[in-house]
Amino acid sequence: MTTGTPRPSEASSAYGESLADVYDSLYPATGPAIDSMVAFLHDLRPSPASLLELGVGTGRLAIPLAKHGYRVHGVDASPAMLAKLHENDTTGSVTTAVGDFGALAVEERYDLVLTALNTFFMLPTQEQQISCLRGIHDALADGGAAVFETYNPQVFHRLTETTTRIGHPAPDALLLDTVQVNRSLQSVLVVHTIVGAGELRKVPEVSRYAWPAEFDVMARLAGLRVTGRWADWDRSPVTDQSEKHVYVVERQSV
Numbered sequence: 001m002t003t004g005t006p007r008p009s010e011a012s013s014a015y016g017e018s019l020a021d022v023y024d025s026l027y028p029a030t031g032p033a034i035d036s037m038v039a040f041l042h043d044l045r046p047s048p049a050s051l052l053e054l055g056v057g058t059g060r061l062a063i064p065l066a067k068h069g070y071r072v073h074g075v076d077a078s079p080a081m082l083a084k085l086h087e088n089d090t091t092g093s094v095t096t097a098v099g100d101f102g103a104l105a106v107e108e109r110y111d112l113v114l115t116a117l118n119t120f121f122m123l124p125t126q127e128q129q130i131s132c133l134r135g136i137h138d139a140l141a142d143g144g145a146a147v148f149e150t151y152n153p154q155v156f157h158r159l160t161e162t163t164t165r166i167g168h169p170a171p172d173a174l175l176l177d178t179v180q181v182n183r184s185l186q187s188v189l190v191v192h193t194i195v196g197a198g199e200l201r202k203v204p205e206v207s208r209y210a211w212p213a214e215f216d217v218m219a220r221l222a223g224l225r226v227t228g229r230w231a232d233w234d235r236s237p238v239t240d241q242s243e244k245h246v247y248v249v250e251r252q253s254v
């Protein structure tokens with residue numbers, strides 16, 4: 001159980017609270033990416049390992065991981081996202097707690113700590129990111145590993161102007177993302193505009209990207225070390241063109 005992790009601020013819960021009802025149509029809970037994520041974690045620490053997911057959301061990953069035998073606990077700032085998770089989790093296999101993973105304090109120790117889908121970058125300052133890594137350090141069992149899935153900062157850092165992307169999350173809905181990058185602050189503001197079923201909703205998402213070398217240093221400051229970095233769950237090598245990074249982090253040996 002999570003103990004001592006503070007109640008989340010309105011800023012950290014806002015994204016989930018505004019998107020919980022449509023999140024599953026934006027990010028479907030099936031497909032080859034989920035299978036390869038499960039296989040990646042299985043190679044690292046096979047089930048029935050214990051696993052803590054930070055920013056667990058509606059259980060898109062946590063529920064398949066529990067089905068594969070992991071003992072999964074999830075933390076999220078948004079009660080609405082967690083309510084959706086428990087609706088989706090028909091066998092009641094995932095336990096959850098509301099909390100801010102930027103100031104994580106857990107009683108249990110976990111074999112794996114997962115922070116997927118750019119969620120680590122949702123912590124808006126370097127200080128909060130280091131604090132999160134310190135919390136992860138303390139949450140890891142002996143021999144445990146933490147895994148991060150982030151976007152490759154290059155993807156946004158190369159954007160010099162406001163950019164728009166269009167998607168179709170459902171047959172009757174349109175998703176319009178407006179992306180603004182502040183390169184000196186390493187911050188990205190994506191405004192998701194969802195048009196559908198007679199409504200128009202705007203959801204801002206702020207992220208702060210860390211370059212790989214900075215991630216290494218932040219991990220070291222938290223008593224951790226990066227032991228692997230890939231471009232995807234299939235362990236393909238990182239290149240400038242990679243869309244994302246998958247990091248494996250373990251405790252520094254004393």
Ligand SMILES: C[S@@+](CC[C@H](N)C(=O)[O-])C[C@H]1O[C@@H](n2cnc3c(N)ncnc32)[C@H](O)[C@@H]1O
Pocket residue numbers: 008012013015016017027054055056057058059060061075076077078081099100101102116117118119122123
């Ligand atoms: C992009 S979603 C990812 C959800 C899930 N991991 C997935 O892969 O589908 C990010 C999640 O992190 C949560 N979140 C963002 N900042 C947080 C914070 N500081 N503490 C706890 N949860 C946070 C949001 O509420 C949201 O559910």
